[in-house]
Amino acid sequence: MPYTLAKWALWLISAAVAGFVVGWMLRGLRRAAAVAALVDDGGEAESLRGRVAALEPLVAEREQLIAQLAKCREQAQSVRRAVAAEVLQPSDVFEPAAVSTPGVDPPARGESERLAQKVAAHESTIGDLRARLWNTEARVGELHEALAAQQAATAPMEPDLAAGAAVLGEKVRLNDFTVVEGIGPKIADLLLATGIKTWWQLHQAQPDHLRRVLADAGPRFQVHDPATWPEQAGLLARGEWQQFKLLGDRLKGGRRAE
Numbered sequence: 001m002p003y004t005l006a007k008w009a010l011w012l013i014s015a016a017v018a019g020f021v022v023g024w025m026l027r028g029l030r031r032a033a034a035v036a037a038l039v040d041d042g043g044e045a046e047s048l049r050g051r052v053a054a055l056e057p058l059v060a061e062r063e064q065l066i067a068q069l070a071k072c073r074e075q076a077q078s079v080r081r082a083v084a085a086e087v088l089q090p091s092d093v094f095e096p097a098a099v100s101t102p103g104v105d106p107p108a109r110g111e112s113e114r115l116a117q118k119v120a121a122h123e124s125t126i127g128d129l130r131a132r133l134w135n136t137e138a139r140v141g142e143l144h145e146a147l148a149a150q151q152a153a154t155a156p157m158e159p160d161l162a163a164g165a166a167v168l169g170e171k172v173r174l175n176d177f178t179v180v181e182g183i184g185p186k187i188a189d190l191l192l193a194t195g196i197k198t199w200w201q202l203h204q205a206q207p208d209h210l211r212r213v214l215a216d217a218g219p220r221f222q223v224h225d226p227a228t229w230p231e232q233a234g235l236l237a238r239g240e241w242q243q244f245k246l247l248g249d250r251l252k253g254g255r256r257a258e
């Protein structure tokens with residue numbers, strides 16, 4: 001009897017340990033999936049950060065224009081007060097008027113006209129600053145709209161790699177950058193190191209951003225032209241294999257053939 005009880009106790013302990021191990025493994029798998037999802041979103045976040053970085057100088061310029069406009073208005077008000085003080089000073093009221101000489105303005109009138117011209121110059125500057133401010137605000141609005149549109153964009157479903165292999169005549173691996181005409185293993189590693197990990201993220205990257213990445217990597221990478229890389233990557237991400245093949249036939253080293 002004690003032997004049987006000990007045997008059952010051993011089985012219960014083994015089952016508990018096995019359950020704990022299985023639960024721990026499942027938890028690790030869920031955590032790995034969550035991390036992978038965050039990594040996939042990293043490229044899109046990097047692209048969004050690029051658009052935000054482009055937006056920040058415009059916002060700073062807008063704030064600077066607003067400050068300049070306020071300062072110019074304050075100067076105009078100061079000049080107006082000086083004009084009023086010049087026109088209404090006591091000497092003009094109680095002292096006899098100066099004898100006018102043909103072709104020569106009295107000193108007070110000349111000063112008033114000078115101040116009036118200064119006010120007009122300030123008003124013109126205010127108009128120019130206001131126009132620049134409106135243009136800057138319009139550009140800020142356009143960038144905000146583009147940023148919102150990109151945030152709303154979602155990556156397409158995973159393409160049919162078997163169909164891609166049938167069209168391209170070679171095995172296609174998901175998010176393999178070397179499939180893109182003009183990208184070799186070194187550049188593929190470079191893109192991965194900068195946070196661009198999928199075809200869709202490469203599709204959303206701006207060519208100017210890719211050129212900066214190549215320039216920062218050294219002179220040997222600057223000879224490459226990434227102008228068509230986002231277009232090619234978009235076709236791959238959407239599984240448009242035939243269109244990708246037709247485009248690739250017109251390219252040489254990533255550049256459109258003359």
